[in-house]
Amino acid sequence: MHPLVAFVVHLRLHYQVFILSGGYLLGGLYAKRLELWPFVALFFVVHVLLNGGVTAYNSYWDDDDGPIGGVENPPKMSRWMHHAAIALQLIGLEFARHAGLLFAGLYALTMVLSVAYSRKGPRWKGHPILSLVAVGVGTGTNTFWMGALAAGRTMDAELFVAGLGVASLLLSLYPVSQVFQIEEDAANGDRTFAAAYGLAGVRRWFACTYPLGLVIVAGTLWRVHPPVGIAIGALGAIGGLIDARLLWRLQGVASEYRAVMRLKYTASLSFVVGVVAALVWTGSG
Numbered sequence: 001m002h003p004l005v006a007f008v009v010h011l012r013l014h015y016q017v018f019i020l021s022g023g024y025l026l027g028g029l030y031a032k033r034l035e036l037w038p039f040v041a042l043f044f045v046v047h048v049l050l051n052g053g054v055t056a057y058n059s060y061w062d063d064d065d066g067p068i069g070g071v072e073n074p075p076k077m078s079r080w081m082h083h084a085a086i087a088l089q090l091i092g093l094e095f096a097r098h099a100g101l102l103f104a105g106l107y108a109l110t111m112v113l114s115v116a117y118s119r120k121g122p123r124w125k126g127h128p129i130l131s132l133v134a135v136g137v138g139t140g141t142n143t144f145w146m147g148a149l150a151a152g153r154t155m156d157a158e159l160f161v162a163g164l165g166v167a168s169l170l171l172s173l174y175p176v177s178q179v180f181q182i183e184e185d186a187a188n189g190d191r192t193f194a195a196a197y198g199l200a201g202v203r204r205w206f207a208c209t210y211p212l213g214l215v216i217v218a219g220t221l222w223r224v225h226p227p228v229g230i231a232i233g234a235l236g237a238i239g240g241l242i243d244a245r246l247l248w249r250l251q252g253v254a255s256e257y258r259a260v261m262r263l264k265y266t267a268s269l270s271f272v273v274g275v276v277a278a279l280v281w282t283g284s285g
Helices: 003-011 013-018 022-028 036-062 079-097 101-118 128-151 157-187 193-224 226-247 254-284
Strands: none
Touching: 003 013, 003 036, 003 079, 013 036, 013 254, 022 036, 022 128, 022 157, 022 254, 036 079, 036 101, 036 128, 079 101, 101 128, 128 157, 128 193, 157 193, 157 254, 193 226, 226 254
């Protein structure tokens, strides 16, 4: 594989758009009147330049030989890709700076957390609780708040609480992707949530965090767009039951990679499609 193609593979752009974009898009629903073009432009900044760069940076430090989230056979990375991943994030930071001080601060904090999460030394990814903090804040609250700010919403207590709900929803499925790579993570010296608490712990974690996040998100969204809040709550409850059914079928072996990805894609893509439909509906109304 050509090195440039290999680098693009590690950006995992399909993963950014279909798995990780739900939080940002949901933020658009918290604006009474969506500012469309800044929202779309900053979507590119967040999900290609920031999250794409962060994901490639993480792949460089992981140096995995087996399947990773969104890529079953990851190509090897070169040293220049480490610098390229950082450069992408810095380019995005320049764009973020023009979106306001708070937006740029959230962007920069996500960059810092990605270093703490991935780099040898701090390597928060190797700690079951610190990894949740890094992902919950970097990909959960921050991405959601950046989406809301890009859409024209100002930060307040309600938006802060909603961000905690989004992080809870995101983190409910986060350890699931670790189930099939426990041995690979152990070889890297990482004690992930799945390695520390096992499949039973991953299931209990989902059973606690998913309902909590759904209640917070549906409740706060109801205050902005009541019909959308009710719909998100109802559809989210149905989706949660489906996710739980799939999760309880897993055995926790490496061969379940495709089953795990199917679970995450089904849950996340359904959420993204539902949020986009709600954005279109509220915008046209």
